[in-house]
Amino acid sequence: MKKTILAFIVFACFPSIYAQAVEEKIAVKTCECLQKKSGVITEDIFRDCLTSTMSETILTDNDQKVRESINTVDGIKSMIQKVSDAVIKKCPKLLPQEPEDKTTIFYADSKNEKAQNSYVIAKDFMKASNYKMAIESLQLSLKEDPNFVLALDDIAVCYRQLNDFDNAIKYYKKSLAIFPEGDLALMNIGVIYSLKSDSKTAIDYYEKLIKYQPNNAEGYFGAGKNYFILNDEEKALDNIFMAHVIYTNEKSEYVKDSEQLLGAIYQKMKSENKEDVFKKIAAKNNVKIE
Template sequence: MTQFFKFCFILFLGCSTVTSAQDKKQQKEIKKLSEKACECTDDVSSALIKEEIIDKINFCITQAIVNEQMDESLKELKNIQKLLKETKWETRVENGDTVYVADKGSKSVILADKNFQEIQDYMMKNCKRMKTLIGSEDLASDKSYSSNPEAMKFYTEGNKYAEKGKNDKAIESYKKAVKADPEFAFAWDNLGLSYRKANNYEEAIKCYNKSLEVDPFGILPLQNLAVVYEYTKDYKAAAGTYSKLIESDSNNPEGYYGAGRAYYMAGDYEKGVDNMFKAFVIYTETRSPYASDAQNNLAFFYSDLKKQGKEKIFEDMAAKNKVDIK
């Protein structure tokens, strides 16, 4: 983890980025493998918890990488052995890499992580299914849904309007849903989201707070409430809300990421950098696609603090989080 961050830190603050260093052939390969991995994500269920979704997406990426190299290895093997009909493979690990050795001595090294980060970043920008899966946050509880048929009818109706971009109609349907069942948490969440899309932040805040009254342990309304506070530039309120999210689930990097951003914008640089480092460490350890977002924020923080002559804050927080940036 430490070496990984040092590498990325140099890239973001140095002369070049990964993309600019890649030749056209490599970019083409990344695009090809990203598209294959994206197809694989069609089989990933959005009903899984986020950690499982990320694991399955990452498996799709690794599978695409390995399959491509196996295909290339077999092609090369055929050339070397003049279309050998049968090949017996011995599998072993050399220096951390999986190595496949053919029965006649031909060796093929399979790098399961080859361009992994670049493929993951490409998919985050271009794979619609991946973005949908990563964005799914609705963790159900006893208060999430309603046993009232009328409330569920209006909720489903609202979802259909929302999917079609008919936000005004979605708002009316969700309002009918919460009127039929005032303790319908997901309906309050979606009503808040619809108000947010309509730039009616005051009503959005009311809806998210209502959802939290119904279900105090709701993760989604906490996250969305913090986002609305950021939209209204109330960074202190946003930071406080993200801190509640961290208290709710200290292993959730989203809380640290949001708190890092909000605290920094509120002028509390130390807490901002500290929380962003915590988010980056968790994202990296779980191989989350959001690791690059945390990198970008940290690079900005460092650049901004350096201009102010306060880079020691960054260095101290890096040391606190056991990240070597030297």
């Protein structure tokens, strides 16, 4: 009797030992692929290994249900998630490294003591709206540390406050040469070009902001506002709807600005018999129009 029970247990466990789930098979092959890579494992390398092994394994599997499991977008997403979880368990040392937080690095105090001291003095002048003296202190700071991004951005702010737009642009460009993803510089240089009535250039900078920070409403709002000025209502709408959704989700007070601009665009399009186009773009952006 004991032998019978033991035999049953061994027989029952056999499938679980040898019948590997498809995601487990993919995970094993993904780990093997990652092991062959030299250098740092990036997100791109991880994704390429995972997707290539997933396609190869599933498409050659004899089980039709396995192949059918990725016939839908949800099926693919579910499989990628399961495989990713399995890879984390099987080869945790081969996972992609966390991306470097460039904002924290570049929007930091200067390591040069003299540069930092001059910067602190300049900030006091800025608080007192004494922008000319602030510029002098910031120039001293930049003399000690020419790559001090915060000082470059703030000297641009000071020039803008003095309506010296050309110098403001000059220093924002210097800032972007060091830190191209800088949201403060991208947003504010867009504002300055808008003030100079150069909407096309303003849009270029706002779209760079969207590229680097797709969840930042300011890029969409700035681009949309300038597209509207250029009479491109459809691109204006696409951007303003995006800004509106983000503002709404963040419960931002700026939602009033997006509502006001959407109202202006609607009235213009209505007068041009383009009301249906407005509603179509609204629906595309998941915005319900009453």
